[in-house]
Amino acid sequence: MALTHPATVSPVHPADATAPGPLAASAAIICLNEGACIGKCLQSLSGFAEIIVVDSGSTDGTLAIVDEFAGRGFPIRRIDQPWLGYARQKQLALDQATQPWVFSIDADEWLDDDLRASLPRLMAADDAISGWKVRRSPTLYGQSRPVSRLTRPEHILRLVRRGRARFDSALIIHEGLVADEGETPIARQGLLRHERSLPLNEQMKKEIVYARLKAEQRLKQGRKPSKLKLMFSPPIYFLRIFFWNRFFLSGWAGFIHAATGAMYSLMTEAIHRQLYYGRTKQ
Structure with a gap:
C-alpha cells in the first residue's frame, strides 16, 4: 500500500546504513499514544535489521520514546500517517518492509527471550513455509507476572515472508495476516507477550x-x-x-x-x- 498524503517518513538513522542487524527481518508496528508500553516492545526487537513504526498522531510521549530508541542505534524508520483503519494501517506498515521476513507486532506486545532465540531457526525454514503462527499470552491487569504457561495461548500469524501475506482491507476489526499460499505452522518455542496494562x-x-x-x-x-x-x-x-x-x-x-x-x-x-x-x- 502506498503512503497517503500527508504521511511523512523520518530519515533512516545513520546506524542503519552501515550493517544490518543479525536478523534479516523487519518489524512492523502501528501506534497511537502507546507511551506506556512501546519501549518494552522496541527493546524486544533488538537485533532486527529494520523496525518500521507507523504513528497516527500520538501526543503522549510515544514519539519521544521512539526517537530515543533511534538515537540509541535501533534501526527505526518512523512514518507519520493519519489513521486509515486497522487493516489498512497495518498493511501500510507491512508494505514498507525491505527485509526477507517481517514480524507484525502491536505496540503493547513484546517477544520473550525464547521466541527471540528461535527466530533464526524459523527464518531458515523451507520455502514451502510462508510464515509462522506465534503463541501469544497476556499479562492481566493487576498482576505483575505473566499468566501461567499452563493457560492456552492464542496462535496468531505474525512472522511472514515479505510479499506472501497480507491484511484483508475489507475487515475493520479483528484484522489478521492471511498467507496467500504455503504453510503457516505454529512456532512452539517462546511466547509473544501481550501487556493488558489499562485499568x-x-x-x-x-x-x-x-x-x-x-x-x-x-x-x-x-x-x-x-x-x-x-x-x-x-x-x-x-x-x-x-x-x-x-x-x-x-x-x-x-x-x-x-x-x-x-x-x-x-x-x-x-x-x-x-x-x-x-x-x-x-
Whole structure:
C-alpha cells in the first residue's frame, strides 16, 4: 500500500546504513499514544535489521520514546500517517518492509527471550513455509507476572515472508495476516507477550469501541442479528476463556479477563441488533 498524503517518513538513522542487524527481518508496528508500553516492545526487537513504526498522531510521549530508541542505534524508520483503519494501517506498515521476513507486532506486545532465540531457526525454514503462527499470552491487569504457561495461548500469524501475506482491507476489526499460499505452522518455542496494562474502566471503553466496529463489519457483510447468539454467545465466550483456555489458573484476574470477554461478546450482539433494526426502520 502506498503512503497517503500527508504521511511523512523520518530519515533512516545513520546506524542503519552501515550493517544490518543479525536478523534479516523487519518489524512492523502501528501506534497511537502507546507511551506506556512501546519501549518494552522496541527493546524486544533488538537485533532486527529494520523496525518500521507507523504513528497516527500520538501526543503522549510515544514519539519521544521512539526517537530515543533511534538515537540509541535501533534501526527505526518512523512514518507519520493519519489513521486509515486497522487493516489498512497495518498493511501500510507491512508494505514498507525491505527485509526477507517481517514480524507484525502491536505496540503493547513484546517477544520473550525464547521466541527471540528461535527466530533464526524459523527464518531458515523451507520455502514451502510462508510464515509462522506465534503463541501469544497476556499479562492481566493487576498482576505483575505473566499468566501461567499452563493457560492456552492464542496462535496468531505474525512472522511472514515479505510479499506472501497480507491484511484483508475489507475487515475493520479483528484484522489478521492471511498467507496467500504455503504453510503457516505454529512456532512452539517462546511466547509473544501481550501487556493488558489499562485499568478496567479504560479497557471496557476499548471493548465497546471494538464491539461497535465488529457490529458494523457484520452489517457490511450483510449479516442479520441472531437471538440465539445474543443469548448464548456471552456465556459460551466466558466458559471458553475461563475453562477451555484455563484462565481459572489466574484466579480472580482470570475471572475478570473472561468476564470482560463475555461483556464484549454481549455488546457486539446487542449493538449489531440495535444498528440493524435502527437501519431497517429508516
